[in-house]
Amino acid sequence: MKVIIDGIPIEVEPGTSILNAARQIGGDVVPPAMCYYSKLKDSGGKCRTCLVKVSKGSEKDPRPMPKLVASCRTAVMDGMEVQNITSPEVLEARKGIVEMLLINHPLDCPICDQAGECDLQNLAFDHGAVKTRYEFDRRTFEKIDIGDKIQLHMTRCILCYRCVFVADQITDHRIHGILNRGDHSEISTYIHAAVENDFSGNVIDVCPVGALTDKTFRFKNRVWFTKPVDAHRDCDHPGCNGKVALWYKGEEVLRVTARKDQYGEVEEFICNTCRFDTKKTADWVIEGPRKISHKSVISSNHYEFKPLPVVKTNPQLQGANKQQFERDTRL
Amino acid sequence: MARKLLLEHINVPGINTFDVYRSKGGYASVEKALKTMSPDDVVEEVKKSGLRGRGGAGFPTGMKWSFLAKPEGVARYLVCNADESEPGTFKDRYLMTYIPHLLIEGMIVASFALGAKTSYIYVRGEMMPQIRILEKAIAEAKNAGFLGKNILGSGYDLELYVQPGGGAYICGEETALLESLEGKRGNPRIKPPFPAIAGLYGCPTVVNNVESIAAVVPIINEGGDEYAKVGIGRSTGTKLISAGGNIKKPGVYEIDLGLPVEEFLYSDEYCGGIANGKRLKAVVAGGSSVPILPANLFFKTAKNEPRLMSYESLAEGGFVTGTMMGSGGFIAFDEDQCIVRNTWNFTRFYHHESCGQCSPCREGTGWMEKVLHRLENGHGTLSDMDLLVDVSKKIEGNTICPLGDAAAWPVASAIRHFRDEFEWHVTNASEAVVRNYGLAHYADPLDIKETA
Numbered sequence: 001m002k003v004i005i006d007g008i009p010i011e012v013e014p015g016t017s018i019l020n021a022a023r024q025i026g027g028d029v030v031p032p033a034m035c036y037y038s039k040l041k042d043s044g045g046k047c048r049t050c051l052v053k054v055s056k057g058s059e060k061d062p063r064p065m066p067k068l069v070a071s072c073r074t075a076v077m078d079g080m081e082v083q084n085i086t087s088p089e090v091l092e093a094r095k096g097i098v099e100m101l102l103i104n105h106p107l108d109c110p111i112c113d114q115a116g117e118c119d120l121q122n123l124a125f126d127h128g129a130v131k132t133r134y135e136f137d138r139r140t141f142e143k144i145d146i147g148d149k150i151q152l153h154m155t156r157c158i159l160c161y162r163c164v165f166v167a168d169q170i171t172d173h174r175i176h177g178i179l180n181r182g183d184h185s186e187i188s189t190y191i192h193a194a195v196e197n198d199f200s201g202n203v204i205d206v207c208p209v210g211a212l213t214d215k216t217f218r219f220k221n222r223v224w225f226t227k228p229v230d231a232h233r234d235c236d237h238p239g240c241n242g243k244v245a246l247w248y249k250g251e252e253v254l255r256v257t258a259r260k261d262q263y264g265e266v267e268e269f270i271c272n273t274c275r276f277d278t279k280k281t282a283d284w285v286i287e288g289p290r291k292i293s294h295k296s297v298i299s300s301n302h303y304e305f306k307p308l309p310v311v312k313t314n315p316q317l318q319g320a321n322k323q324q325f326e327r328d329t330r331l
Numbered sequence: 332m333a334r335k336l337l338l339e340h341i342n343v344p345g346i347n348t349f350d351v352y353r354s355k356g357g358y359a360s361v362e363k364a365l366k367t368m369s370p371d372d373v374v375e376e377v378k379k380s381g382l383r384g385r386g387g388a389g390f391p392t393g394m395k396w397s398f399l400a401k402p403e404g405v406a407r408y409l410v411c412n413a414d415e416s417e418p419g420t421f422k423d424r425y426l427m428t429y430i431p432h433l434l435i436e437g438m439i440v441a442s443f444a445l446g447a448k449t450s451y452i453y454v455r456g457e458m459m460p461q462i463r464i465l466e467k468a469i470a471e472a473k474n475a476g477f478l479g480k481n482i483l484g485s486g487y488d489l490e491l492y493v494q495p496g497g498g499a500y501i502c503g504e505e506t507a508l509l510e511s512l513e514g515k516r517g518n519p520r521i522k523p524p525f526p527a528i529a530g531l532y533g534c535p536t537v538v539n540n541v542e543s544i545a546a547v548v549p550i551i552n553e554g555g556d557e558y559a560k561v562g563i564g565r566s567t568g569t570k571l572i573s574a575g576g577n578i579k580k581p582g583v584y585e586i587d588l589g590l591p592v593e594e595f596l597y598s599d600e601y602c603g604g605i606a607n608g609k610r611l612k613a614v615v616a617g618g619s620s621v622p623i624l625p626a627n628l629f630f631k632t633a634k635n636e637p638r639l640m641s642y643e644s645l646a647e648g649g650f651v652t653g654t655m656m657g658s659g660g661f662i663a664f665d666e667d668q669c670i671v672r673n674t675w676n677f678t679r680f681y682h683h684e685s686c687g688q689c690s691p692c693r694e695g696t697g698w699m700e701k702v703l704h705r706l707e708n709g710h711g712t713l714s715d716m717d718l719l720v721d722v723s724k725k726i727e728g729n730t731i732c733p734l735g736d737a738a739a740w741p742v743a744s745a746i747r748h749f750r751d752e753f754e755w756h757v758t759n760a761s762e763a764v765v766r767n768y769g770l771a772h773y774a775d776p777l778d779i780k781e782t783a
């Protein structure tokens with residue numbers, strides 16, 4: 001099936017979502033995703049940051065779709081034409097969504113362990129406004145411990161439901177979920193029960209913000225001061241193949257996570273023994289330093305002011321993003 | 332006086348019992364449909380009638396039925412949406428309370444048309460009396476052989492169940508209703524797939540409003556063409572309107588679609604005019620989620636044509652100068668009502684009822700409520716109006732389900748039409764907390780009627 005995203009054609013399998021088609025193109029036309037997780041079935045559609053405009057439905061039915069659609073949950077049709085960063089409407093909507101996501105977020109990045117590898121931080125950096133227009137108290141929750149290794153700081157949560165899907169699909173049973181509704185909804189367990197199973201640690205990796213953090217790493221270090229190294233061990237847990245990233249500070253392994261790809265999604269889920277209990281270099285077979293994009297804050301230690309992603313070689317995209325370009329460089 | 336199709340026998344004593352209902356010609360449509368018609372004939376008849384969904388969106392019912400996927404060996408379901416929770420709408424509750432057999436008769440015919448062997452009536456949790464009434468009525472109908480195995484010897488089996496909901500507004504959205512019916516958290520599903528392809532338990536499902544299903548009964552009894560003669564243009568048939576607010580005779584009225592709004596509001600047959608000799612300021616024509624209209628725009632469209640109670644005429648002018656038929660929750664505001672307070676009240680409702688699944692609605696409704704609360708209590712600023720319009724635009728159309736739109740429209744329209752009242756709340760803050768803005772120039776152009 002042929003689909004055109006921001007003027008770039010690509011051939012994809014039937015049933016591919018627009019987001020995944022854009023990821024196959026790669027680069028700047030990939031819509032951001034806060035709740036979609038390609039390894040988790042039924043995830044996506046909730047955060048609305050990946051909204052795109054379908055300017056031509058398909059070859060058969062060329063009518064445009066009346067509303068912006070969530071690209072992570074909309075399958076491509078043959079001949080579909082999609083506008084992402086070429087559509088001012090999409091950029092405007094996305095800015096609105098980022099603002100909405102941030103109004104109840106505490107913005108405590110300076111003390112948050114997730115800072116540096118936080119999807120929301122990256123999103124807000126690329127698409128957010130400099131100042132907020134929200135002048136009211138933000139919702140707050142008490143921190144709770146779900147199990148002895150994981151802490152839940154609900155105040156930071158953006159309710160992406162990823163950790164719920166992890167518990168449903170990766171572990172044998174789920175005991176946490178969403179309580180209440182609207183902006184009072186919270187991730188919690190029934191009467192503070194502990195989340196205890198061999199794969200529970202994966203909720204930390206899938207959390208796009210710092211709502212679920214690793215208690216063995218809490219406040220130990222900033223992410224960008226640690227160096228990631230690929231390693232593996234012979235894990236005897238069925239379902240875990242022991243391929244991880246070790247985060248070193250000097251000689252010491254500060255934390256162990258699954259290996260994340262460029263979209264912040266883990267390549268393979270790992271078990272709790274690998275994550276929490278094996279933190280000595282001797283436990284691991286080192287493969288070499290993990291490749292991190294040089295643009296990432298983890299390798300450069302700071303965010304770089306850059307204009308909104310624009311495909312340099314595509315004149316159509318440059319024209320459409322002229323305004324954006326000027327605004328961002330002025331800033 | 333127009334002929335009533337749904338509420339014809341509403342005043343007959345004991346019409347809520349099977350025997351009285353049957354003696355007044357009830358269940359004739361079941362006999363007609365099951366004995367003389369094929370399921371496709373019934374669908375065809377409903378298509379011919381031009382019946383449009385009475386739950387709010389106004390999607391043609393016959394079309395919805397014909398979209399239902401019919402794979403071999405997979406069960407199909409009909410679900411009746413009786414989760415009526417829109418502020419201002421109470422027609423379904425009235426219908427279920429006083430004439431429950433009409434709904435059950437409609438359910439049997441509609442289930443037959445769709446080939447559903449099991450059907451559900453999802454009733455809002457707060458409506459406990461109605462749930463008991465329906466269960467009693469179902470037992471009576473079953474006793475008389477209109478439900479269960481081999482209905483009237485036609486070989487068609489149907490089981491009908493009443494399912495109480497938890498009382499959440501969001502469960503009136505069809506996919507959230509299906510989730511709730513399956514026993515899960517009532518979060519709307521992401522469409523596609525639509526319920527006609529994969530609905531309840533993954534099977535093809537049709538979800539219809541109570542009134543739409545009840546309207547199937549007169550359509551089958553009299554024929555689709557005959558039904559289509561009532562009404563105007565593409566708005567065919569009769570509609571139940573729940574009239575409320577500052578009118579003399581609040582209640583549920585059955586009107587022929589196409590009735591002039593003036594007649595509906597002022598004639599003694601219907602609302603009987605504004606109570607206490609006051610004048611009309613604004614109208615919410617179809618339940619809290621449709622745009623509010625000032626009186627002058629309500630009676631006359633922007634093209635200076637008289638407005639009628641029909642889907643098209645109320646929507647004349649789009650969202651700029653028009654509104655929507657919605658679910659028929661007609662709320663009239665007299666000159667003493669404060670639009671800011673009312674808008675805040677509506678927003679508070681949507682804030683409370685937002686399911687919290689997708690971000691624009693979860694965060695935006697709360698934001699709008701807080702800004703409006705501030706405005707109403709005299710702490711607003713002039714930029715708040717632009718902020719509200721901007722926030723409502725960011726919500727509208729960007730959410731999974733229509734609740735986001737429903738929350739955004741009343742705010743956007745109130746500011747569009749009543750901006751000077753909002754500004755007065757800022758500039759005269761201390762006065763605004765003790766008195767109301769009054770009528771201003773929104774007055775209805777009619778003379779004040781003599782009041783008795």
